[in-house]
Amino acid sequence: MRSFRPALLLMALVSSLFMAACGSSSTASVPAGCTPPTGVDTTKLSLVSAGKLTVATDASYPPQENKDPATSSIIGLEPDLVKEFAKRLCLTPNIQDAKFDSILTGITAATPGNQNYDMSLSAFTITSARLKQVDMIPYFTAGESLLVASGNPKNIKSKNDLCGLAVAVEAGTVEEAEIKLVEGSSTPPVLNGAGGACVKNPVKLQSLGTQDQVIQALQNGSVDATYQDSPVSGYYNKKAGGNFVEITTVSPAPEGIVVRKDNTPFESAIKAVLKAMQSDGTYDSILKTWGLSNGTCTLDSACATGAPTA
Structure with missing residues (x-):
């Protein structure tokens, strides 16, 4: 017959909860030799997973994002931007394929650090309706x-x-x-x-x-x-x-990077990195790689300060 041992079960439960709590820490550990941008404290970003930048994208929207038929890896303008964001924040990019109409909920659900994604780059047009749910950082026009x-x-x-x-x-x-x-x-x-x-x-x-x-x-x-x-x-x-x-x-x-409204340190860090990428030419280079230079939208340009489309 199967035996039931409450004491052992309780110990196992406590142990598993402790390990889960340790494993779900949302602070980012900075890799040796990597220095985040000035003013960015990666321990205060309330990340979904420590040391990772978890980003949702619907990988069926080329040339902005799609799966490489040969490797099944997610490629395109936005994955390349995500990789650069992660690199400069001393994080590992974690790009997740998601159904487009589920992404906003995956970002806004739960408390900071307990949602499904830290942000999304997935050709989200900036609209008044979306701005009621999330903040959107302009980065492209289409x-x-x-x-x-x-x-x-x-x-x-x-x-x-x-x-x-x-x-x-x-x-x-x-x-x-x-x-x-x-x-x-x-x-x-x-x-x-x-x-x-x-x-x-x-x-x-x-x-x-x-x-x-x-x-x-x-x-x-x-x-x-x-x-x-x-x-x-x-x-x-x-x-x-x-x-x-x-x-x-x-x-x-304008299209926008989707972030939570209640995670100011994270949003400020993304804006700082985007501005740096646009200042040093990296942003322009990535757009050119994908033949999308005509979609340029920098943070200090008119497209970034204009009203949402609807």
């Missing part, structure tokens, strides 16, 4: 555009031409919130909502889990158009040999 099949068979020229058509977007994006009313994200009127251009003939919206699925829907004829950020449209059109038609709908707007 417009929005539609992709349609070769020859543009539906003669789509603007968003208002999407009425009655099948359109795919990635769930949780601003593009989704421009078509249907999304609580906490949309700013009315939206295309399918009251006062919207398509309220009488709604867009047949497909909100999909990843951008790869969005593009696949266009390739297999399931939808008439896809709607996403312009750099992403350009990437997939080039990958398809120029067989899509790209239709610009929205001028470039």
Whole structure:
């Protein structure tokens, strides 16, 4: 028969709790020979994991972030920026692939140091709705555009031409919130909502889990158009040999690094590192590597001080 030993069980429980508490320390130990930026105390950053910079990204949004088919490692503009942030803060980068519409909750949940991620770089457009939940540090600008099949068979020229058509977007994006009313994200009127251009003939919206699925829907004829950020449209059109038609709908707007509102030491450290990267040319070099120099947005420029898009 199985024996039950309360004393041993209690000792094991206490021991496991003690070890868990030690293992979940959120202070960062600085590697030998590495000096954080002046004024940054890495022991006060309330990190998810000691010594690591844990960052969420939806790795299906190239060229900003996607998985390398050969290695499955996450590559792109934003992973390269994350690695530079970690290097300068004397931390190890811990980039985690996450569903886009789950990232904000993963950052804001629980108390500082007990959330899922320290921050996110994942092409988050800065909007008034998002700023109610998190702080966002401007670092890039991107417009929005539609992709349609070769020859543009539906003669789509603007968003208002999407009425009655099948359109795919990635769930949780601003593009989704421009078509249907999304609580906490949309700013009315939206295309399918009251006062919207398509309220009488709604867009047949497909909100999909990843951008790869969005593009696949266009390739297999399931939808008439896809709607996403312009750099992403350009990437997939080039990958398809120029067989899509790209239709610009929205001028470039700032995107932001997502951080908690209640972790000032961490946010200040990220801003300090970003400013240093922009001052010494590292930031420009990373954007150039990914062909995204036209998305430059420095902390002291107009794009960083402008109003959110919605």
